Structure formats: C-alpha cells, structure tokens
Amino acid sequence: VAGKRQTKVEEKEKFSREAVAYLDHLYRVARYLTEEPDEAQDLVQEAYVRALGSYKQFTPGSNMKAWLTRILYNFFFDHYRQKKRWISVDDSSTAEKYVSDYWEKVAGENPGPEGYVLASELTTKITDALRKIPEEFRLPVVMIDMGDFSYAETAEILSCPIGTIRSRLSRGRRLVHSHLKAYVGIEKGREKK
Amino acid sequence: MKCEEARELITALVDQELLDPERPLLEMHLKECARCRFALEEERRLKTEIRAAADHLRAPAQLRNRILTDPRLFREKSQSTRGWRDYIWPRSFTLRPALIVTLLLVFSLSSLYLFNVNRTKQPIAVAALETYGLFLSNELPVSRANGAAKIKEQLIRAVGGSFEPMGYDFSAMNLEPVAGAIREIQGRKILVAIYQGQGGTLFCYTFVGSEADAPQAAARFFDADKKINFYAFSRGGMNAVLHREGDVICILASEMPMEELLALARSKARPS
Numbered sequence: 148v149a150g151k152r153q154t155k156v157e158e159k160e161k162f163s164r165e166a167v168a169y170l171d172h173l174y175r176v177a178r179y180l181t182e183e184p185d186e187a188q189d190l191v192q193e194a195y196v197r198a199l200g201s202y203k204q205f206t207p208g209s210n211m212k213a214w215l216t217r218i219l220y221n222f223f224f225d226h227y228r229q230k231k232r233w234i235s236v237d238d239s240s241t242a243e244k245y246v247s248d249y250w251e252k253v254a255g256e257n258p259g260p261e262g263y264v265l266a267s268e269l270t271t272k273i274t275d276a277l278r279k280i281p282e283e284f285r286l287p288v289v290m291i292d293m294g295d296f297s298y299a300e301t302a303e304i305l306s307c308p309i310g311t312i313r314s315r316l317s318r319g320r321r322l323v324h325s326h327l328k329a330y331v332g333i334e335k336g337r338e339k340k
Numbered sequence: 341m342k343c344e345e346a347r348e349l350i351t352a353l354v355d356q357e358l359l360d361p362e363r364p365l366l367e368m369h370l371k372e373c374a375r376c377r378f379a380l381e382e383e384r385r386l387k388t389e390i391r392a393a394a395d396h397l398r399a400p401a402q403l404r405n406r407i408l409t410d411p412r413l414f415r416e417k418s419q420s421t422r423g424w425r426d427y428i429w430p431r432s433f434t435l436r437p438a439l440i441v442t443l444l445l446v447f448s449l450s451s452l453y454l455f456n457v458n459r460t461k462q463p464i465a466v467a468a469l470e471t472y473g474l475f476l477s478n479e480l481p482v483s484r485a486n487g488a489a490k491i492k493e494q495l496i497r498a499v500g501g502s503f504e505p506m507g508y509d510f511s512a513m514n515l516e517p518v519a520g521a522i523r524e525i526q527g528r529k530i531l532v533a534i535y536q537g538q539g540g541t542l543f544c545y546t547f548v549g550s551e552a553d554a555p556q557a558a559a560r561f562f563d564a565d566k567k568i569n570f571y572a573f574s575r576g577g578m579n580a581v582l583h584r585e586g587d588v589i590c591i592l593a594s595e596m597p598m599e600e601l602l603a604l605a606r607s608k609a610r611p612s
Contacts, residue, residue, distance in 0.1 A: 163413045168562040170407065174399035188403045196412045212564070273393040291355060292387050293394035298357050317351035324386055 162202045166195060169212050172294060173219055179277060179289045180223050193226070194219035213296060217304045269327075276326035284319035287312050292320075341369040346376050354383045395565075401599040408559070408599070463555045465582055467525045468545050469575045469593055471532055475521070476541070482519040482534065491520040495531045495546075498522045505531045505546045506590050508608045514538035545591040553589055554582045561602065566611045572598055581605040586612045 173194065177187035198205075198218045205214055277285055290301040291312075298316075302309045349366040352358035358366065370377050408414060474480035485491045488507065495505045505520070515535040523530045530547040547553075554560075554571035561570045571582040579601050580593040592605050 160414060164560055165562065167404075167407060168564045170399045170404060171397075171565070174403060175394055175397050178397060184400075188400070188406065191399070191403060192406055192410060195407060196410070199413055269389055270393040270396050273390055274397070277390075288390065292390040295391075298352075298355065313352055313357070314348055316355075317348045320351060320383060320386055320390075321347075323390070324382070327386075 159199060159202060162205070163195070163199055165211065166198060166215060169215055172212060173215060175293055176216055176219060176289055177223070179285060179293075180220070180282075190219065190223055194222050197222055210300065212294075213300045213304060216290070216294065216296075220304055272327055273323065276323045279326055280319060280322040284315050284322055287316035288319040288323065291316055341365055343369075343373060343376055346370075346373070347379075350376060350380050350383060353380065354387055401597070401603055404602070405597070405599045464526050464528060464530075464547070464549065464553050465545075465558075465571075465573070465580070465589075465591055466555050466575055468523065468530050468532075468547070468591060469543075469578060469580055471521065471523055471530075471545075472541075472543050472578055472593055473576060475534060475543075480521055482521045482532075484519045488517040491517050491533060495520045495522070495533065499529050499531065503531075503546065503548055503588050505533045506544055506585075506588075506608070507533075508544060510535050510539070510542060510604075513542075513604065515540070515542050540595060542592060542594040542596075545589075545593065547589055548587055549584075549589040550587070551582075551584050551589075558582065563606055563609070566606070566609060568606075568609050568611060570602060570605055570609070572602055574598070583609050584612070585610055 170191070173191050174187060177190045177194075178184065181187045181190055194215065198215055201218075205211065277288065280288075286305060287301055290296045290304060291298070296304065298309050298312050301307075301316075302312045305312065346366060346369050349358055349362055353363070353366060370380065471480055475482065483491070483494050485494060488509075492505055492507050499522075510516075515537045517533055518536045519534045521532040521534065523532060528547055528549070530545055533544040533546070535542040535544065551569060551571070555573050558571035558573035561572065562568075563570060568583050573580055573582070578593055578595055579598045580591050581598075581601050581604075582589060582591045583605060584590075590605075590609075592601060592608075594601055596604075
C-alpha cells in the first residue's frame with residue numbers, strides 16, 4: 148500500500164513538472180485576464196493547484212497546454228469574478244466605433260517617418276493596446292496570436308462557438324491596430340530593429 | 341463580395357483557418373481589391389508583432405519560485421516519506437527502540453558503503469562542480485587570459501578542437517570571463533570557463549555527453565518554446581543548471597538563486 152501511495156505521489160510530481168513547462172504561457176494569459184501582476188501570479192499558482200487536483204482527468208498525450216489554459220480561465224471566472232463567463236455584448240456596437248476608423252484609414256494612410264517605431268516600443272504599444280480593448284475581443288487575440296491556439300482550441304477553452312471566436316478575433320485585431328494608429332507601417336519598424 | 345464581408349475572412353486566411361467554399365470567394369475578391377490585399381498584409385504583420393510581444397512577457401522568477409516551492413505541487417524533502425510512517429511505525433512502544441536501533445545500524449553501514457563505493461561513481465555533473473570549491477580556495481590550476489576570445493581559444497586547443505566551450509556572453513549580468521580550466525573526470529575532458537565580476541562568480545562547464553549525465557535527483561524543466569530540457573540541482577550551497585546542445589552538455593553553476601540561474605540558462609541556451 149505504501150508503494151502504491153509513493154507511486155501516486157511520484158506520478159503527481161511528474162505531472163507538476165510537465166505542467167510547469169507552460170508557466171510562461173499561463174502567466175501571459177493571466178496577465179491579460181487580471182488587472183494587477185500580483186493577481187496574475189495568484190491566479191496561475193491556484194490554477195496549477197487545481198490542475199494537479201484533477202490531474203487524473205487529463206488524458207496523457209492530449210494537449211496539456213490547452214487543458215491547463217481552460218482550467219486557469221474557468222478558475223478566473225469562478226473565483227475572481229462573480230459574473231457571467233462570456234459577457235454577451237452587441238458585437239455591432241461596442242467595437243464598431245473603433246473599428247470603422249481603422250477600416251477606413253488602413254488602406255491609404257501613409258505613416259510618414261515619424262510613424263515608424265523601434266520594435267521594443269512597438270511591443271509596449273501592443274501590450275498597452277491589448278489591455279485597452281474589451282475583454283471579449285482581447286481574449287481571442289491572446290489565445291490565438293500569443294498562445295498559438297487554433298480557433299477550435301480557443302472555442303473549447305472559452306466555451307464559445309468557433310464563428311464567434313473568428314468574428315471577435317477579427318474585431319480584436321482591428322481594435323489593437325486602431326490603437327496603434329501612430330505606429331502603422333509595422334514592417335518598416337521591424338526593419339529598423 | 342463586398343469589402344465589409346471580406347473582413348472576417350481575411351482574419352481566417354491569416355490564421356490558415358479559411359476553408360472552402362469561403363476561401364476561393366475571398367481569393368477572387370483579393371485579386372480585384374487592392375484595399376483588401378493591403379489589409380491582409382497589414383493583418384499578417386500585426387499577428388507577427390503580437391506574437392513577438394508575447395515572447396517578451398515571461399513569468400517572473402518570483403512566481404516560478406512560488407510554484408516550485410509550493411508543497412501542494414511539489415513535495416518538500418521533509419515530506420517525502422511522510423506517508424510511510426503510518427505503515428512502518430510500530431504501534432507498540434516496546435518495539436519502537438528496537439526499530440530505531442536497527443534503522444540506525446542499517447543507515448550507518450549503508451552510508452559507509454555508499455561513501456566508499458559511490459564516491460567514484462557520482463554523476464559527472466556533480467563531480468565537475470567540485471572544481472568550483474577548488475577555485476574559490478585557489479586550489480584549481482587555471483589559465484588566465486585577457487578576453488573571452490583568448491580563453492576560448494586555449495580551451496579549444498586543450499581538447500584538440502573536438503568540441504568548443506559555449507562562449508556565452510554574461511556581460512549584462514556584470515560577469516566577464518576571467519579564466520579557463522580543464523578537468524578530466526571519469527575519462528572525459530571538461531572545459532571550465534570562469535566568469536567573475538560584480539555579479540559574483542559563475543562557472544560554465546562544457547563536455548561531450550548526454551542528458552543521462554544529469555544527476556538523477558535533478559529537477560527537470562522543459563522549455564516548451566525552445567524545446568530544451570533543463571536539469572536543476574544543488575551541491576554544497578551552489579546551484580547548477582544543466583542542458584544539452586547537440587552532443588555537448590553545458591552546466592552553469594553559481595551561488596545565485598536557482599530561479600535566476602535557471603532563467604539565465606534558458607535565455608542563453610540555443611536549440612540544437
């Protein structure tokens with residue numbers, strides 16, 4: 148019996164070590180879910196504890212990164228925010244005032260030399276822009292562009308239809324872009340890196 | 341197709357998630373519409389930049405430390421055999437002294453045996469770290485040279501060019517290469533590059549080997565981005581992180597906190 152218990156402890160520890168490989172990714176997601184860095188750290192730590200508590204539900208060989216992300220996301224909404232998981236918003240109103248601006252200007256705008264920016268500055272600008280946009284548009288961007296998840300994986304994590312993910316991702320990217328209006332000409336900025 | 345309708349489809353095309361029948365419809369529209377072609381390129385660039393921004397946001401060392409020391413996730417050494425007590429500790433008070441004496445006897449004999457037998461069989465990674473103590477007590481013969489290039493050149497020559505030291509640049513940590521040394525342990529040559537400065541002392545060991553050279557008790561961490569295993573272990577108050585690049589093993593050893601050393605190794609390691 149003692150041997151079995153020891154094996155179980157070792158099994159759990161092995162699982163923890165594999166899960167820790169995704170720490171950077173989970174912290175990234177948590178930073179865009181929470182307001183404060185400390186809150187993000189607490190969220191990640193508790194998500195790991197929760198994941199370990201239900202590690203037997205994880206199928207070896209399946210996508211551990213997506214599984215952990217889903218646990219973190221669910222935990223955030225269960226414990227950090229007492230509100231509906233996926234806020235129902237009128238997709239045609241909240242974002243439109245930002246988006247139309249982008250869509251109208253993106254084609255013909257010439258950024259001029261002052262519009263170009265060094266990559267490090269652009270990184271900060273992108274991070275700031277992501278924080279400014281509504282959460283329902285931010286999360287698909289974080290999951291797909293930062294987390295390298297597919298639409299289907301993101302839909303599973305956020306408990307949302309794939310079509311909604313696609314439309315919100317599209318709007319999310321345009322919102323980010325609209326906040327970077329002064330920095331259009333991204334490619335030229337990269338060349339100066 | 342109107343440009344308005346193309347918006348979402350462009351997003352899906354950027355992500356390679358656009359399938360028939362929408363894909364040919366969008367492709368046809370793109371052939372005719374310069375504005376949407378520009379929007380497609382702009383969205384591709386934005387996606388690349390967002391991905392690059394993600395790489396700059398990593399978990400702080402403080403969080404890594406919190407996770408690795410959380411007893412709910414990783415056993416503390418003192419807790420590692422806690423569960424056994426219920427099964428091996430005799431209920432009878434008269435048997436307990438007998439058990440203690442027996443255990444002490446077994447422990448003493450096995451320690452003596454292991455000390456004598458395994459001393460020569462300790463993992464090469466652990467044996468290599470002994471040079472750190474020798475260096476600090478001025479007992480390690482080292483070759484001092486001015487500049488990283490000279491030290492590297494001397495070390496390469498010492499092994500007949502069969503492999504090279506890592507040649508990492510730690511100047512951002514206020515550490516500069518000051519000396520090099522060669523050790524032969526268990527028939528294998530180990531190159532030691534010694535860095536010193538305001539950031540303290542750091543040793544970078546290089547030798548031909550495999551991940552099996554990591555001590556069994558080392559904690560393994562897999563960096564999913566670089567797809568490299570890192571093995572963290574401690575010896576005599578010193579921390580060490582081992583990883584493999586091709587057929588060469590690199591160990592960074594220092595007295596700096598483990599999480600900082602691990603972060604440093606991860607930042608320098610090059611995927612094979």
